[in-house]
Amino acid sequence: MLAVQGLTKKFGGFTAVDNVDFSVEKGEIVGLIGPNGSGKSTIFNMLSGNLPPNAGSIKLQGREIAGLAPNVICGIGVGRTFQIPRPFKRLSILENAALAGFYGHGGSGISKSQAWRNAEEALSLVGLPTDAKASVDTLGAAGLKKLELAKALATKPNLLLADESLGGLDHSEMDQAAEMLGSIRNELGITIIWVEHIMGVLMKVVDRVMVLDHGEKISEGKPHEVAADKKVIEVYLGTDAEETAAAAVRA
Amino acid sequence: MNSNIVIGIIAVILCALPFIGVETYSLHLIIVILIWAFAYTGWSIMGRFGLVSLGHGAFMSIGGYVTALLWNNIGLSPWIGIPVSLLVSGLLAIVIGYPCFRYKIVGHYFALVTLALSEVVRQVIIATRDTTGGSLGYTPERHGEGISIVALQFSNDRIYFYYVALFVWMAGIMIWRYVDQSMSRYALEAISEDEDASAAVGVQVTREKLKVTVLSAVMTTFAGAMYCQYQMFISPDTIGGVGVSLQIVFAVVVGGIYNALGPTVGAVITIMLAEVLRISIGTASVCVSKDVCFNAAGVPLLIYGILLIVFIIFLPKGIVGGVADWWKSRSADPPDAAGSTQLEPAKAKTG
C-alpha cells in the first residue's frame, strides 16, 4: 500500500532523515520507533505533506505523493495525528471532528449532515462525548490524544499515521490507547503506522517494527526479533533499557 | 432572546420608518449609516477570522471611482459599471490575497500588505487627477432631472434610496449569517488557529481564505458604489485611503466583530460621532491654549484611536458581543454542577 524509497530530509546542514526505505502492506500495523530526535515525526510530516522531502519517493497505492499538499494527501486517504495535539480551541470537540469529516475527503461533495455523522462515529470510536457543545478545554492529556485520533479517523483514512499516541499518558491510559489502535486496524481495516519513542505496549500490538536512529533505519522485523537486535539495544541502552528488555520478554 | 427575533424587529421598524415621518436629515443619516454598515459587515466577514485587512478603503474607492468614471467617460450605466467594479475588486483581492495566503503572510504582515494597498490606490487616484479629480474629489454627471433608473440616480427624494440601502443592508446581514452557518466558517476558525493542522484534516487553506477575502472585498466595493450613487460625490479621503480603512476596523471592533449586528452598531456609533464632531467643531482649528492649536480634522481620528484602545482592552467583543454575553449569563440556568461538560480532569502534560 505504501512504498517509501530514499526518503531524505535536511534542515540546513543537518540531515534529520537519511535515505530511508520501507514499505507497508495493506492492513498492517507497523511500529516506527527510535529515540527522541531520530526523525520519526519528520518522516510523518513528509508522508502527510506537511514537509516536502529533499529527496526520495513516497508511493501510495502506486501513486507518487511526495511533495503534494497536505490537504490533497489527506483527501486521498492518509490521516495523521500530531505528536503534540493540535486541537482547534475555537471549535467544540464535535466541530473539530466534523471539520475533518467534511473536508477530509478531497472536497468531494460531502453533505453537512454526513460530516456530522462521520464526526460522531469517530468520536464514539475513540470514546469521546458527541454532544454538540462540549469544549476542547475540558479535555486532559488523554482526551486531547483521543481528539487527535478522532480528527484523523473522521477523514476516513485508509492509512493512519499515529504519532506518539501514548506520550504523557499513565499506564492504564497507555494500554487503552494501544488497544484502541489495535481495534481500529482489526475492525475498520485501516492500515496504521504507529510512532513511539518507547517500545512498551507498542510491541504487543504491532505486526512489525522499524527502528530509526539519527535519521537512519537501523533495524526492522517482528517485535521479538527487533527487541533482541544488538543495534537496537545499544541505541536504547541508558534510555529505557529495562523497558526494552521487558518488552522483549512480553513480545 | 433569539438573534433572529432581534433582527426581525429591527427590520420591520426600519421598513416602516418613512411612514412614521422622519425628517429628511435623519433619513439622510440613516441612509449613510446603512451604507457604511454594509461596508463594515463586509469587512467583518473576513476580519472575524483574524484576516485583518487595512486595505478595504481601496476596495471602497474602486466601487465609487470605477462606477463613476465609466458613467462619465463612456456613458456606461452603473447597472453595468457596478458589476465591472466588483469584478475589478474581486480580481485585485485575488492578486493581493493569493500570494499572501500561499506564502503564509498572516497577522501583522498581512495587515501591513493591505495597508499598503489602501495607500497605493489612493495615490493612483491622486496621480491621475486629470481623469479622477485627484484629492478634490469626483462627481458623477447628473442624468436629467429627478429619478433616473438608467443612471441609478434618485434626485433629492431620499425615500427611494432609503429602501435601496435598507435592502442592501439586509442582504449584507444575510450574507454574514450565511457564512456564519457554513462549513467555511469552521474551516476559517481552524485556519486562524493553526493552518498546518487545518490542512492536515483536508482543508484547502489558501482557497478558503481567498473565497472569504473576495466576498469581503466585493461587498465593500458595492458599498463604495452605493455611496457614490447616493452622495453624488466621492474623494480619495471620504471613501478610501488609510483613514477610511482604519475607520472600518474601529467601527467593527467597537460594534462587535463576532455578531451579525456588530458592524451595524459600529456604523451607528461612528457616523453619529463624526456628525456630532462635525457640527460642534466643524473644520475650525481647536486650540487647547493660546498658541497650541491643531486642525480639527484630526479630532475624530484621535477619538477613534482612544476608543479603540479602550474597547480592545475592556470590551474585546464589542458592544453587541458584550450585550449578548451579558444576556446569556443573565438568562442562563444556574450552573448545573458543571457535570455536563466536564469530561476528565486536566492533568499530565503532553510529551
Ligand SMILES: Nc1ncnc2c1ncn2[C@@H]1O[C@H](COP(=O)(O)OP(=O)(O)O)[C@@H](O)[C@H]1O
Ligand atoms: N522544522 C524543523 N526545523 C529544524 N529542525 C527540525 C525541524 N523538525 C525537526 N527537526 C530536527 O530534526 C530531528 C528529528 O526530529 P523529529 O523528527 O521530530 O524526531 P522524533 O519525532 O523522532 O523525536 C531533531 O533533531 C529535530 O530537532
Ligand SMILES: [Mg+2]
Ligand atoms: Mg516526534
